[in-house]
Amino acid sequence: MNDLGAGTIYTETVVYSPPEAYVNDVPYQLAIVELMSGRRVTGRVAGERAHIGDRVLFAEFRNNVPFFKKQS
């Protein structure tokens, strides 16, 4: 899907107890982002902490995981 771009945080969490594959990433912020298309996608938030309702922008894929950044 090519609808990755701007979106809004629908919900989020910061994970402290990781699955085995991500033991070196903690703590990390996980979020469901509602895109302009209306589709929701689960990804990570890099950098500044984002909260429900905050606008975010798609930044990049890392290992097929979409990373977003809070829009300033």
Next chain:
Amino acid sequence: MRAVAVVGIGKTAFGAFPDRDLRSLAVEAGQKALENGRAKASQVEAFYLGNFAGPSFVGQNHLAPYISSAIGINGVPSTRFEAACASSGSAFFHAASAVAAGLYDVVLVGGVEKMTSQPTPKVTEILAGAGDLCGEVRAGATFPALFAMIARRHMYQYGTTREQMASVAVKNHQNGAKNPLAHMRKVITMEQALAGKPIAEPLTVYDCSLISDGAAAVLIVPLERAAEFTDKPVRVLGVAQTSDNVALDEKDDITTFRAVKTSAEKAYKMAGVQASDIQFAEVHDCFTIAEIIAIEDLGFVPKGQGGPFSLAGGTCLHGERPVNASGGLKSKGHPVGATGVGQICDVVEQIRGQAGERQVKRNTLGLAQNLGGSGATSVITILGAA
């Protein structure tokens, strides 16, 4: 369709048992259920087993005949059901449906999980297999993280608070402390619950259910034959299973579990009762927020009122509507494949008046709610005095 009755129940203790293997737990529960229902293994016409991840946790496949043969059940259908944390609820639904349809008379339903032989990050990863591996899980979602995101949204939409969630943990530990088979028999305070180690914000370790070993089993027969097995039969008044999307990001509204609502509607209709008639319930408190949402989805309270009702004591042992008198998954423990049938055992004990210190006063109509994943499977069972 024939009326179905539970005539025997059997539970192991739930906990961390390094010296017990998966099969020995399941066999203990199965034998206890047969003994409780005064039945011989040779009378059993089918064995239904709920197990989520035996192959991942302990490496053993082909679990149903592996267990049933050790109980002495041979030459009959013996099948494993997997529906994440609703595995044994699902096994029970299919078993009760088969007895109702007249396929068999005497059926043993078991549930088992052996989780504690793996370190926590590995357990977390195996449990995450009940989510969408190509989406949310790849992004780093664990089950605590998924329910944390559900909690955040519930707090945002309905004003649910950390204190309201913590009150669920405090209450379930109060009940579990009275349960000799519970995993964590200790009372906790509100202060402790709020100050717990963070797992996935806003959830602390006290918002999360336990990683446990354990097994449970029930013996079911047509109601018309129940007297052959017990003088305390409990009738299965309604049982329903429904499904929904696996991935959390595919659900329109994550503050409710659509499958819980649809399965509850079906079960209420089958039983000819309304939500307000249910006197007590065992609900799937894999996380504190899940109990709050459960009592909303089951229609015990209006949407958004689950938190305030819990904090006000409405779900306490001697409250308006006791929920998780057993201690729930939070204190009793959550060996995932055993949980659904374990809840049914707990409701049956209450209806029989055998719950000891945990006995609820109004005990003739109870409900068990078993949830799989973040709501992709739901099984509701309504039980009543026969």
